[in-house]
């Protein structure tokens with residue numbers, strides 16, 4: 001017996017989850033079509049934990065030639081957040097793991113929003129009422145509150161006392177004719193059977209011994225999660241449910257509903273929690289767990305997916321630099337450990353640097369980056385039109401150094417995109433030989449055109465400028481840096497010349513130094 005601490009509503013409860021040998025059955029029975037779903041509630045924006053669940057579903061579907069479904073569980077109307085539903089699908093698309101069937105894509109099993117499937121839940125609830133597996137509960141909120149308070153006072157876990165199970169047909173019809181409000185509850189049978197979770201192994205939780213009968217249809221006619229997810233998984237032909245481990249405790253309840261409806265349940269695989277590196281909970285209050293934050297701050301989707309799969313679950317080994325294709329190839333549900341996965345977000349810049357370098361290397365991915373950077377630059381420096389060749393050269397030069405493309409928007413790099421305006425007097429005050437220095441470097445640039453490398457430029461600059469009579473080498477460098485960029489500090493002059501290219505460098509030197 002393994003006691004597990006579970007948060008049920010606002011009460012911590014220890015339940016006995018028995019887990020026996022792990023995974024002795026194959027995760028995909030032969031001949032079975034794989035259909036998996038990611039089923040978030042649009043009560044907030046997609047966060048790292050949600051993205052990881054979606055990703056594992058996607059990987060499992062693609063690995064087995066199956067379908068990945070996005071279903072929005074929007075039945076708790078009071079908690080809906082405007083724009084969240086759209087945002088979730090946008091972010092799956094951004095991450096490169098778009099669903100095959102979804103509210104936006106449509107599909108043969110739609111609609112994919114639970115709020116548009118109410119009839120289906122009602123028909124199912126009616127069926128359960130008819131067979132006696134469910135019943136109407138007329139208990140008032142006041143009575144339920146009283147039950148709860150009494151339990152807490154006695155240091156017990158609040159649970160519904162199943163009173164309305166025992167109403168006679170006559171009592172029910174009297175209450176109905178009086179128009180008394182009611183909910184529908186599922187009658188939990190004692191003795192729930194153990195089930196085999198594909199990650200946690202054999203699991204047994206006799207839910208009826210610790211919980212009251214759950215509401216399946218609320219007073220407003222909307223279903224609760226427990227009914228809706230069973231009905232939809234069944235009608236959408238879901239073969240495997242891969243979801244967060246926090247739902248492991250609810251699975252026995254779901255299996256009892258399947259049993260009452262005489263439906264074949266899907267296979268379950270519960271995914272261990274994703275936590276911070278120090279084992280603390282990823283908090284939604286920290287802005288940086290939302291995927292939009294990463295998308296907007298120049299993070300590459302591949303880098304984020306690589307990082308969140310690099311912390312221990314579902315792969316033969318931890319490895320850095322996997323692309324989505326590699327993740328699909330290497331994914332193995334059987335390798336999911338039951339330990340929580342610890343996410344080290346401090347490593348993200350390093351992952352991003354690696355994936356950015358890879359994208360810069362590939363001609364097709366590089367072309368996309370050029371378009372993206374062009375748009376970002378136009379946004380930052382309103383109305384700026386830049387030559388794509390220039391942008392491409394900068395990306396190639398910065399490959400391996402750059403952690404995020406957005407770094408190129410910082411003031412330090414502004415000289416790459418806009419010509420500085422510098423007072424000539426100021427420049428001339430740096431050296432009496434300003435015009436000569438300019439002319440000399442223009443000559444160096446013209447002569448090195450065929451061997452335009454950092455090394456060659458450094459050598460040539462040094463050998464020519466060290467011979468100046470009235471200007472120290474370091475002052476000449478200061479003058480050149482200022483002429484090229486308007487900045488006093490920054491990369492070496494040779495690096496600036498390399499980044500700007502000979503033509504643009506010559507224009508800037510001639511403008512600034514009248515040479």
Ligand code: GLU
Pocket residue numbers: 038039040041073225229242243244247
């Ligand atoms: N709507 C539930 C959630 O947001 C889905 C749980 C499940 O996958 O069954 O976590």
